[in-house]
Amino acid sequence: MADKTSGKDKSRQPEREEKNHIPLGLPSPPFIRQPISTIHETQIQAVKEIFSDCSDVVFRNVMITPEVKGLLVYIEGIVNSADIQEHMLRPIIRGLVQQRTDKPDVPLDDTTVELTQVKRVETWAAATEGVLASSALLVVDGSSEAWMFNVKGGVRRGVEEPQTESVIRGPREGFTETLRVNTALLRFKLKTPSLKMVSMTLGTETKTDIVLTYMEDIADPKLIRDVKKRLEKIKIDGILESGYIEELIEDHPYSPFPQMHYSERPDTVAGNLLEGRFAIMIDGTPFALIAPVTMWQMLQASEDYYERFFISNLVRWIRFLFVAIALFLPALYISITTFHQDMLPTTLILSIAGAREAIPFPALVEALIMELSFEALREAGVRLPKTVGQAVSILGALVIGQAAVQAGIVSAPMVIIVSMTGIASFTIPRFNFAITVRLLRFPIMLLAGMLGLYGIVIGLVLISVHLTQMTSFGVPYLSGLSPYSKTDTKDILIRVPWWKMINRPSTVQDNQKRMNEKINGSPEAEEGW
């Protein structure tokens, strides 16, 4: 907030400083609370004290006119040194030559340097913040105003294909760690002034820039007010990733289900903004948070909207089926083999019985062993460097797939069940939702091991009760089906073709129409076709 302050906000400045930036750690050096002095020696002393023991801070004396001395302060590495050299120092020196005869008492103005985003600050606090946020600071002898030049630079990653949400068909660009690149990527998609981007700075130490973005004429203003309020309430020393914010502002902190979803893809974010949701982009992470969400969205991939709708529907149903499999298959296997042996065809139950003949454990224990080792393998595969990761999968395939079966510790049908479940959990497009499903599988397995199908039903009822009462930023988690909205079903169990998606979701109050009606089909075939 502070670096935006200028001119008319001056009266609010000290108050906000006190309120928002109470240091959580060590007390700040005394100079930081003072206005910038006009005496150059004091200025130098202040800067050196504020940045004492900061070996990456560069202090450089600059002659602005023969009489006026200045001190340039910036942090090496996060600024663009070429910018400083080419567009800041050279004009000043050139100006110095010209100004020898001219007005010596006006050292600089906006037109002198060739940089954009030049501004004046009056307090050390603002100056310090600017330096830390990649600006170059120029303090001038005899002036109580210091100059901040935006020379942001440093090495950042380029725009690449997102790793977590790859698609066959669709844009390949993904967000990067640089906030401004991300906002630009979004702006490329939505070329309208109603795309709003509200900046905030969170974290007393990290001073992380975040941007709350939404479509002004689509998103519900109450929702935006609500999320702004929630964001302003955050007081924490650091925000390093979107996950921090997600946990700090969500509705149900104790629920295993994710209530915001994240995306690395500008097209996903744009699509969600067009449906009246907001997104929060955080500097330093390629993940943007999107809310409010429903559970159905967790089962939608961006490609659903790019492929033909028949295919998308089929794929979506497969996903629904496999979510059920990921959640219930091991539990069903346990309950049927230990409680309801009469439910399987005779030949099937006999071959299962044959395979289980030598297994020393009850089915529940067997399933837990296998599921846990599968989870461990997955975790190991994710954490390990890629070169070692392959060894893990080979080991896992050997250990789980074959040796354990041959040793008579687990049965072959259980291996099939666990692999099926594992594959099923990978079909869920949202990783955070997939984790939830994987986590919930274990209590359901325990219930199934204790009570059979009855236990599974209890688990299902508990989950349903929980889901129906959940909200994400005031929107019911199952909305569309519960509470039922006829128009919203167009994008839940089925994905209707685009020419049928005439309205936005019913959570959008105004501006509901997203397209003209009757645009489907080809125009009347012209003569000669």
Added chain:
Amino acid sequence: MQFMYKYRAVIVLLLCTTFISGCWDRKEINDVAFVIGIAVDKEGENYRSSLQIALPGQSGSSGSEGGGGGTSGDKSWFMLSNTAKTLRGTSLEGQKALSRRIYYAHRRTMLIGEDLARDGVASMLDLFTRYPLNRFSALPVVTKGEAYAVMDTDAPIEKFPSEMVRELCFLNMRNPRSLKTFIDAILSDGVDPFLPVASKVDNVPKDWKDVKTNIKLDGLAVFKKDKLVGMIDKAPADALILAMGEANAPEVMVKSPRGEGDIFIKLNENNSSLHPSIKNDKVTVTIQLYAKGVVVDNESNYGDLRETEILKLNDAIHKKIKEDIVEGVRLIQGKYRADILGIGRSIHQHLPKEWDKMKDRWDDIYPDVEVNVIPHVIIENVGVVNKPIGVVEEDIIHD
């Protein structure tokens, strides 16, 4: 946890149900002995039940390879035979000699010995129907001779002989008689139950090497109420099944209308209905049989099956079917006096008032009922060739 606090009442209630519902019936699959089939016989005053119990470890599934292998022969099942005064008693006896819990939910066939069937099966059927573990859809079959002997065959084509019986039943009839339909027939007015008959045969002549015993399904066992009154041979039994509209694509052999040899006609679709009428206290029942036929084999020197010849053939098959069915009906009507076609039931359905008058005397009336058979067979297809393929043109006899 907030969630837990909010719903502790619901959670406690749900937990209560787990403790008071008495649902704890967990049994591991390795503690269960799956009964695949059962053979019931009479031994003096006692029942002898022989349970065919699957040995999953012997069934050769790949998962059991490491489990130590089978040493007790190569059969994937073993027979547990016991006698007791009641049928339930036999399985209690059997449980004493079995380390795993006997589990009946997968029993799908039930062989009833001939002697037992003659004595009546009503009292023992209760066991098969009362407890939900015993399936109503199990298929009862009457055996020639001792039931356990039939069950203890090699039946090498299936894993279990009782499985073989089951598959045969499904081949034999479109809707095989299950316990449900069997008991239904025992209890209904105007219809008598019948079951298929299974017997033990050898797969090759007895003195040939590698003799394996096998199971054969031939004929029908005719019951009067719950007592077996006789067995019908294969040919009239097939005719009766056809008359019931239950046959599974039967093939009928017809003598060629002219010339030498026989023609086989397969009746792909067949259906029948009974139409009773009563005139002057004389009950007449017409069996209308509808079927579509295909010539599958012409081993005669008859014709190249042109339209006139097909019509001749049609007449021939009508005549043949009629003869067969009439013969079968004469057998059950005259010899066994058992109404397995459900003629009485058809009167009950079509002429309920008349039925009320005669139902007490039905047993006396039934043998004198006049049964007419009117088959309607359409030969739709003569096969790929229409002339007998191995006969020279000059030798073919035309109409």
